[in-house]
Amino acid sequence: MKILSCYSIKGGVGKTALAVNLAFALGEAGHRTLLLDLDPQGAASFYFRVDGADKFRMRDKQSLAEGLRRNIRESDYPGLDVVPSHLGYRHFDILLDGMSKRRSQLRRVLEEFKADYDVILIDCPPNITLLSENVFRASDAILVPVIPTVLSRRTLEQLAGFFKDQDLPAKLLRPFFSMVQKRSKMHREIMEELPAEQAGFLKTAIPFSADVEKMGLHRMPLLAYARACEAAKAYRALCQEILSESGL
Template sequence: MGKTATAVNLAYEASKDSQTLLWDWDSQASSSFYLRIKPKIKGKTGSIITKKSYYQKNIKATDFPDFDLLPADFILRDLDVMLSKMKDSKKDLKKKIIGMFGDYEYVFIDAPPSASVLSEYLLYISDVVLIPLIPTVLSLRTYSMLKSEIANDKSRNRIFTFFSMVDKRKKMHNDIMEDVKKVENNLLNVSVPYSAVIEKMGIERTPVQLIEPKGQASSAYADLWKALLESEILSAK
């Protein structure tokens, strides 16, 4: 939960100082919706990953300076099948994608929520993987399952998490956060509150920083981006 709101708001934060692209890989196209971009792309499914012309045709400017979007489309549902048939290795794919996006300082990907072949590729090609963690038992269980799946994967050191949809009035939320802080090495010391302003993104179709610039949610996303920049991985870029 909070995956798309995080992608949009962090990309907006990054765009304040750097040329930034948000790539909507979720077939539900929520990031595209939030940023008022029609989720329709040109080109056949087979060209989505490997052909530079696809990106040149489909990258759209948002309403904000230095912030572009590569919108989603329902044909992204075919990506798992396409990736499983690709002859290119993950290493070759990462090299191609880096070459295609050389004009951007940061590229954010709003990934689909479920585990799949696509998820495996995203883990490999991404410098950092950020996972919102709701302080509930079911959310912790899902996160624990993910960590087990990648226990022997080199990408595990590039995965960070943070608490999202936090209600500090709830004792359970506070207790769970304290317990996780004791054992989770890659937990960023930032929590995004449960807030009506984040839900309002669906109505206003704009980042929370423009809906309520001085609100708690806006400050939380600014702090989250700062924490990522200060991480050893991004600070070394």
């Protein structure tokens, strides 16, 4: 089982759009996939039309694993289950803080799902907390959408700096360009420069596309309602690139 997370310190960069479309593509490719929506805003759960998770106690590792398992929902798509978001996740940090091995509890909890899934995909909230540190230590790869702008570039540098400070393996970080506008000179320049400075960039970039924004209207992954559009092709290519590198 591989654990992949969609993460950035920054909001609005395309984490959820990636999580939703990658989850769909993985399921479609025959991988038993569980999408874990850890963002209390619940956008991924909304796109998959699943209700918020039922209340459950998050007292220790066991109750957390049981609560997540009870909240697994079948999606409308083959091979894909979803654990919807829960407002209680806002207490995650307090819970984790009170546990021993507080930075690696999520990995231990998710190990319990090993027999049931080939991939667990985590859609993360945009911050850097104890929960994020758990996500980093649980993940086999951390997929980081980067809009080719100055601020996104800075955020990626901050994340890489955090990994260095915490002795986390830099190779876990797999940034890729998101919401790319080829007509923008700044986008083109940053896309040329940044992969030389920051290792691990995935080759596939996701273009800016009004088709992606319509996910909110359709409440479906883009790949389910506009399979042939340019952005859908890019998500499929990104999925293939991730699959071929993760040994799945």
